[in-house]
Structures are given as C-alpha cells and as structure tokens.
Amino acid sequence: MTRELTPDSRRRTLTGRAGQASVPPVAIVLLALIAVLIGATLYLYMELRNTKTDMAAQFQTMSEQIAQLEGSVNRTSRVVDTSVQEVRGMVQEAESKIDQKASQVEQRVLGRTTSLAKEIEQTKTQHQQALAEVGGKITELNQVASQTDSKVGALSGRVDTVKTELTEAQAELEKAVADLKTVRGDLGVQSGLIATNSGELEALKRLGQRNYFEFSIRKTKEPQKVGRIQLRLRDTNDKKGLYTLEVMADDKTIEKKNKSLLEPVQFYVIGSKIPYEIVVNKMEKNHISGYLATPLDDEPRRAANDKP
Numbered sequence: 001m002t003r004e005l006t007p008d009s010r011r012r013t014l015t016g017r018a019g020q021a022s023v024p025p026v027a028i029v030l031l032a033l034i035a036v037l038i039g040a041t042l043y044l045y046m047e048l049r050n051t052k053t054d055m056a057a058q059f060q061t062m063s064e065q066i067a068q069l070e071g072s073v074n075r076t077s078r079v080v081d082t083s084v085q086e087v088r089g090m091v092q093e094a095e096s097k098i099d100q101k102a103s104q105v106e107q108r109v110l111g112r113t114t115s116l117a118k119e120i121e122q123t124k125t126q127h128q129q130a131l132a133e134v135g136g137k138i139t140e141l142n143q144v145a146s147q148t149d150s151k152v153g154a155l156s157g158r159v160d161t162v163k164t165e166l167t168e169a170q171a172e173l174e175k176a177v178a179d180l181k182t183v184r185g186d187l188g189v190q191s192g193l194i195a196t197n198s199g200e201l202e203a204l205k206r207l208g209q210r211n212y213f214e215f216s217i218r219k220t221k222e223p224q225k226v227g228r229i230q231l232r233l234r235d236t237n238d239k240k241g242l243y244t245l246e247v248m249a250d251d252k253t254i255e256k257k258n259k260s261l262l263e264p265v266q267f268y269v270i271g272s273k274i275p276y277e278i279v280v281n282k283m284e285k286n287h288i289s290g291y292l293a294t295p296l297d298d299e300p301r302r303a304a305n306d307k308p
Helices: 007-020 025-179 198-207 298-306
Strands: 181-184 190-194 211-218 224-226 229-237 242-249 252-260 265-267 276-284 287-294
Touching (some): 190 198, 190 276, 211 224, 211 229, 229 287, 242 265
Antiparallel strands (some): 211 287, 265 276
C-alpha cells in the first residue's frame, strides 16, 4: 500500500537527501539556463547557416540577374545611342530643309514685296494721271456746260421761234382747210374734204384724218398699183370732162363709168366700214391725176387680213 506523505514527512525526506548531496537551487537554475542557452545557440547557428546558404543562393541569382540587366542595359544603351544618332541626323536634315525653305520663303517675300512696291508706285502714278485727266475733264465739262447754257439760251429762242412758226402754220392750215368742201360721193356717202390741187392735198395730209396716195395714170392695158388697190384708165372725154376707170380690189373689178372731176368715186373693200375715195382733180387726153383716200385704221386691218 502506498503511504501518504505528510508535510512533515516531505520535509524530512528532503532534509535527508540534502544531507546526503546538498546542491544549491541557484546552481540548478544556472545549469538549466546554460542548457537553454546552448540549445538556443545551436538553433541559432543552424538557422544562421541555413540563412547564409539561402542568401548565398539568392546573391548568386541576383548576380546573374544583374549581369543580365547589365547586358540588356548595354544593348539598350547601344540602341539608344544609335537612335539618338539617327534622330540627330534627322533633326539636322530637318533643320537644313527648314533653313532652305525659310530662305526660299524669305526670297519670295522679298520678291513679292518688291513687286508690290512697284505695283503700288505704278498705281499711284496712274491715279495721279487719272486725277489730272479728271481735272482736265472737269475743266472741259465746265466749258461744255457754259457752252450748253449758251446753246440752251439760243435753243430757247429757237423754240419760241418754232412755236411762232407752228402757230402760223396751224393758222394757215386751218385757213386752207376752211376753203375745202365736202360733197356726196357716187355711193351716196358724204365724202371727206376734197383737195383740188397738190397744195390742198398737202394740207389734208397734215390734217391727218386719212391716208392719202397720189397717182398719175395713163390709158394702158396694164393696171397701176395705188395703195392696196389697182387702177386702170379705160377712157377720157375732154369736152365733157368725164373719164371711165376700173378699180381692182379684193380680187374683184369695179367699173366707174363717166365720172367727173372732183367727184368722190367711192367703193368698199373687205374689212372697212368707211368707203375708199378716188378724187381726180386733173384730166388730159388719156391721162388723169388725183389721189386715193383711205381710212386711218386701214393699215392694221389690212395687215391682219393679209396674214395666212
């Protein structure tokens, strides 16, 4: 059976063992510490050795990498040097071209400037000449204006004279017309004013109430054109003062027989509401003279009828 140790018995046991080999407690602690230090030192030594080995390997790797980097750097440096040289060459070439272009542009600008200066000088000279010419023209215009004023004054006097002459001519025309008379024609239509001679016919023309065509016809086989009609003298009777006449108009022939001097011989044409009138104011053997009177609006109507 196991015997239980009491505190007193424990003290006695220890005291008995101590009496046999007494070792101080401090020494024991120191021995333990020394053992711990030796273990720790061994551990640290092993760790340091491993670390040194690892570091040596890493250093070798780093040395190789550095060598590779140095090679790359050397190659890159050579490439960069080559590129730099090329760039320098390109820059120098560009600078040379720029200098050439700048020189060319400068020459062109100088040439153009010189040309513009000459053109400006020429233009200035031309303007001065033009101004001188304008000054001369103005002087001429002033002279012409002065002469024109003189001519206008003279023309005003001439106009007054013309007005007076027109007034007198109008008075003479009215007097001449007043002496004329109208009679009833062979168709029973009241005729226009009858002119007995060339002077009175001129008065009628100036009056402008009708168109007048003078004629002088001899007895022939062929008709004579008067205005838009044709006339042919068939016979004359000097003793009685009579004549016979053929009138050809609108593709028809009308015989006017035994007509007397100053008798309005009347006939109609297509498109005219007013009759044409033939007045013979002079007659000789086989020869008559006179005029044909037509309405004023006959010419436009005739042009319209003549259209195809």
